[in-house]
Amino acid sequence: MRRSTRRALFQLALFFGALFFILFLNRSQPTNQIFAWNKIRYRTPSATLPEAQGICPGLSELSKPALVVARVTTDGDTKWLDGLSDIYHRCIYTADAPADATSVHLQVPANRGHEAMAYLTFLIDNYENIPAAGAVFVHGSRFAWHNDALDYDNAALLAALNVSSALAPFGYHNLRCDWSLSTCPSSYTPQGSLEISTQALLAPYDTHAVSDAALPRALADLFGDEVKLGRTNAVRSQCCAQFVVSRDSIWQHSREEYVALRQWLLDSKGAPRDDRVAGRILSYVWQILFIKRQPDAQGHSSGGMDLEKLNANACPRADQCYCRLYGRCNLKGCTSPGSCPGQYVLPPKLKVENPQ
Numbered sequence: 241m242r243r244s245t246r247r248a249l250f251q252l253a254l255f256f257g258a259l260f261f262i263l264f265l266n267r268s269q270p271t272n273q274i275f276a277w278n279k280i281r282y283r284t285p286s287a288t289l290p291e292a293q294g295i296c297p298g299l300s301e302l303s304k305p306a307l308v309v310a311r312v313t314t315d316g317d318t319k320w321l322d323g324l325s326d327i328y329h330r331c332i333y334t335a336d337a338p339a340d341a342t343s344v345h346l347q348v349p350a351n352r353g354h355e356a357m358a359y360l361t362f363l364i365d366n367y368e369n370i371p372a373a374g375a376v377f378v379h380g381s382r383f384a385w386h387n388d389a390l391d392y393d394n395a396a397l398l399a400a401l402n403v404s405s406a407l408a409p410f411g412y413h414n415l416r417c418d419w420s421l422s423t424c425p426s427s428y429t430p431q432g433s434l435e436i437s438t439q440a441l442l443a444p445y446d447t448h449a450v451s452d453a454a455l456p457r458a459l460a461d462l463f464g465d466e467v468k469l470g471r472t473n474a475v476r477s478q479c480c481a482q483f484v485v486s487r488d489s490i491w492q493h494s495r496e497e498y499v500a501l502r503q504w505l506l507d508s509k510g511a512p513r514d515d516r517v518a519g520r521i522l523s524y525v526w527q528i529l530f531i532k533r534q535p536d537a538q539g540h541s542s543g544g545m546d547l548e549k550l551n552a553n554a555c556p557r558a559d560q561c562y563c564r565l566y567g568r569c570n571l572k573g574c575t576s577p578g579s580c581p582g583q584y585v586l587p588p589k590l591k592v593e594n595p596q
Contacts, residue, residue, distance in 0.1 A: 273473060274544035276466040277459070277528045280493065282510070284503035290349035294361035296331035299369040304329055305403050305484070306371050310358030311380020312336045312351070320382040320395050327399065328376065331366075333358035353505040354519035355379055355481050359526075360502040367495040374407055374486040378415070385587050386480040388416045388566075392587070394482075400566045403484055408564075410553050411489035412530035414478035417561035419578030420586050422478045423524075424555035430474035431524075432456040451520040454512055458521045462504060463528075467544075476551035481523045489530040501525075527554040558583070 299306060307328035309321065312335050321330055334345040335357060348357045359377050363370075378394060387394045397415065406413040419425060429435050431452040439446060440453035456469040469475070504510040511518035528545065531553050556564075557577045563569035574580040 273470070273547050274467065275459075275463075275469070275547055277463045277545045278533065279464075280462055280497040280500050280529075281464040282462050282500045282504045284500065284507055285509065286503060286507060289499065289503070290506075292365045293347035293349065294331075294333060294358075294365040296329075296346060296362065296366050296369075298329060299331075299366055299371060302329050302371040303373065304371065305373040306331050306362075306366075306375040307398070308359060308362045308375055308377045309333065309380050310335065310355035310377070311345075315380035316382075318345075318380070323395060324398055329371065331362055332380075333361060334380075349502070350506060352515060352518070353511065353522060354515065356519055356522040357502070357505060359481075360498055360505070363490060363498045364495060364502060367490075367498070370487040370490050372487055374403060374484060375490070376401065376403065376415075376484045378482045379480075384480075385590055386416060386421075386482070388418055388584050390582075390584065397566065401484070402565060402567060406484045406565050407486045407489075409556075411486040411532040412527060413484050413561075413565065414527070414554070415482040415484065415565065416478045416480065417556075417558045417565065418580075418584040419478070419555070419558065420584070422476075422555070422578075423474065424476050424478060424578060428474060428476070430470075430472050432469050432471045432473065434471060447514065447516045447520065450514070451512075451517040454517060455521055455524060458511070459525075461510070462501065462525070473547060474551070475524050475547070476555045477524050477527060478555060479523065481519075481526065483526060483530075485526075485530045489532055492533065493529060 296306065305328055307321070307324060307330045309318070309330065309332045311318070311332065318332055321332070324330070332345045333348055335348050335351040337345055337347050346358075346361075348361045350357060355377070362375070362377075376398065378398065382394050383392045384394065385392060387397055389397055401415070416422070422428075423431075429452075432455070436449055436452045439449040443449060455475065460468055505518060505522075511521065527550065531550060533545065555578075557574075558580050559571050559574040562571060562580060562583060568583065571580045571583065573582075
């Protein structure tokens, strides 16, 4: 056999070998796969845990939900929250507040993980006193592109929010209805795919790709390695970590589990060091934690989570969401599951570094 023929055959074999390897990595996996995401199993190497700095006064015996606000000083004045005091019991956390008694707002152990640190500190320090009406978790700025209204005003949205209706289906609901810049559309590339991994490697400045590529490993670190997120398993999620959750859904997990999750953020060997990446990973975790686990055929609470059902519950149709949360019902022209004309538009020339 000629040398050129052998070379051609060898190159052909390499090509088909690489092709089959890529196809193997991206082989389809069942959409109804069950994941053991029912309990946070992370174990911290730290010998000491942060002291309680986030006890929200007056929570016990409340008839109204808590409004947990995660802010930094650059978010500006908090007076916009005053008009909501008849509806909510406000618990305001300032992540970059001075670590002493002079701060007028509640404190967190570290300015880490964006809003997640304040949310987890509230859950840990007030675990026994979660109001029966539940809690609403929001960012500290009044106007933001992701607030689901044409004027992006979160004060008006929170005033209109029907908390009991929002909690009725699954005990948890994201405050956004429009699917813009979410991972809800079926066209969104699965987080563990070869495409996302390659993009994260070639463009380490792309925090979307880097956080998505890191998600499978992070979920395994948090919940255990029993079932890993596959390359074709996508976690669908609304952006942008503002949501309402019932007390029962919070109590699906022990206080120690929330401590473990916060330690994952704080530990040097825990969450990714890039705060944008760590925060975006946790934006996928809230729905996993809080959406009520459905009973199995025998009526028992399942030990695992059906990814297909989880995704469907996390991404309801926009028209159903607007009606359930804000009383905007019988909307016209909602031909797409992810949008309703006239309800929300992305700001012109929007540049979003970390939408989730």
